[in-house]
Amino acid sequence: MVSPLVFWIVAGITIIAALAVVNLTNLIHSALWLIVAFVGVAITYLILEAEFLAAVQIIVYAGAIAILIVFGVMLTRRGDIRESNLFNNYRLAGGLISLGLMATIVTMVVKTQWAIDVAAVPANSVGLLAQNLLGQFVIPFEIAAMLLLVALVGAIIIAKEVRD
């Protein structure tokens, strides 16, 4: 059992990193902060004893996706990188609405009686995951494969240069 304090520290760091992603004006810096946010989420998974999910989170999100974003920025960006992630004029209004929404959600969360599952976490969660994905959840699993195929085809269609 991990101390709840660890969770609060990790959650705080994750939120700060996420805010930095939105607020920094340099897109590369944003992408790097994104990695911090992803790792924070991965540690939260670890606290919940979902080790496999944490590993996937680090490999796929922090490892692949964030790096892909950096590459994407470097290959497409023209102009000044220091002003590549600008904010519009709604910073104040957006911030207030977000704060209001957060206050609502926090109130609701605090007021709710949570059903706490005390059952022990299975030792071999990866095996169960595999059985579920290729067993009961085979339909969403296969549809996800279709989705990836479509996304790949679409990426090629959209990214291919237009000849005049």
Place this chain on the structure above:
Amino acid sequence: MQIQLADFALMMPEIATAILAIGLLIVGLVVPREQAKGISFLTVAGLVGIWLLNFLYWHENASLFGGIYIVDPYTVFFRFLFLTAAIIVALAAKDYVNTLERNQGEFYALLVAATLGMMILAGAGDLVTLYIGLELMTITFVILVGYQKKEAKSSEAGVKYVILGAMSSAVLLYGLSLVFGFTGTTIIADMVPRLTLSGASPLLLLGIVFLVAGFGFKVSAVPFHMWSPDIYEGAPTPVTAFLAVASKAAGLAAFVRVFLIALPELQPYWITIVVVLTAITVVVGNLIAIPQSNIKRMLAFSSVAQAGYILFGLVAFSSLGVGALLFHSILYVFANIGAFAVAIVVKNSTGSDEIKDYSGLAQTSPFLAAVMLLCLLSLAGIPPVAGFVSKFYLFMAVIEKGMVWLAFVGIMMSMVSVYYYLIVAKAMYLGTPNREAKPISVSASTQIALVICLVAVIFFGVYPTPLLDLAMNVGYSFFPF
């Protein structure tokens, strides 16, 4: 959990659709460009085959993979709806696709893949499947919306759709996660015992609000409709037709299934939100449609209003409501795609989507003008065309529940809608054609699409009984209250 092979047998239409999508992708790569025109024939033939195959499943009422996927008359009805829409759109899209320099095969493959996503969405019995189906549909549409890369508007629409779609998916997903967190299961049928009125918690209500917002975006209900006009206008017209009709129906199918099957006990909580949403959708959609000068934008706002009418069926919370909702949805497919098909032809010929350029269309191309007129009258709900009967039942369903004021709002706004539909009719029939205007030649496949829409709109207006009975039966078996 043991997988039964028989479960897959009941999913044959979905499996066949997936195979068709992949097959078209391969054919599109293999076939030389001069012969790529045949792909549209292959698509239509394949879709018609699946449409016929679907007849085998009318009397099924099965829950597959422990509730993950449900094949009941409701699912089968929506399969028919999506396939019908896909067939007509594939026929009407042929002229547009032939103007593309490349990626002709991929266009049809993506069309079929989107249809698959919709079918999964309508049949999903659990939240994970529902979400994956929704994403398959949305991602496919993002690509299709931005298909016209040379036109800035189309690319802009694609970018808007990807950002707004992702945002709405996030909202929906958050709602789904809250409902999952509260019930401890993703399977809709298993949730029911936990979702009782006395056991409702603040968090669950928050989840419901997020679900309404997420689904509201997908069916473009006001105030979640802002995306639709820009995207409808920017997208290639065949894609707009498919997006306005089928994707909306798919969002609605999932909306209705989640709310009527999982959350009926909590109806006193969510009904208020949905009633307000429905009323403002009907009012705002119709009022903003009036000043539009671009036919695609006008039809976009009209489809926002139509979403409002269709939501009457959910508000009614009865089997009559569900039946009327299904009936109106399928008639809306014919009327709306018919109108868009004419818009495709006119755009291909004159290069314009402006209503003023429809001036005198009745003199140069009387057939096109007639299809457009009857489809618009059906959307407005004027007898004897089809839209009248279905709107009548939708209004009756809410009146039955004592919401006379809502029916009154609906009828008032229907009258308002007649005005902007008739603006187009006025331009077509009373306007004088441009001096250089020539009769517009319509290709055979588009003609078939137009005739299907025309015949359906007239036939189901004059003799609605068989389809109406069918929809009512499906509604009753889905929600027997």
